[in-house]
Amino acid sequence: MQYSEKVMDHFMNPRNVGEIEDASGVGTVGNAKCGDIMKVYLKIEDNVVKDAKFKTFGCGAAVATSSMATELIIGKTIEEALKITNKSVMEALDGLPPVKVHCSCLAEEALQSALWDYAQKNNIKIEGLEPPKDSDHHHHIPNEE
């Protein structure tokens, strides 16, 4: 399988690994098919994502996309953060092999799930943010890819 240099770089040296203790929002998502799990922590102040960290128990592409997704979201307003899709994460990584595209969907879902958690905790409505498909947003396990 052919991985881009950026994917390899983010897999070997992932950015923003860890936890944020007083996170504003936390999102955990799992891939029902491969069993990989991704947890994203966001620190949000004045509508801006000040910090992001992640823990991913998953394949190399899942680690690389989590790493890139946290890099992309730091410094963004919530509105801008909502526009980060698995496509934008993949583009930032110079692409992924087709069989690994579903791993980048996990990263998108983890970000959205953490934003949703933030909105719930603060009782705010974020325009354009869909609730996680699973009612239990702390453990959002999607059924499809």
Ligand code: FES
């Ligand atoms: S194979 Fe499970 S997220 Fe990549």
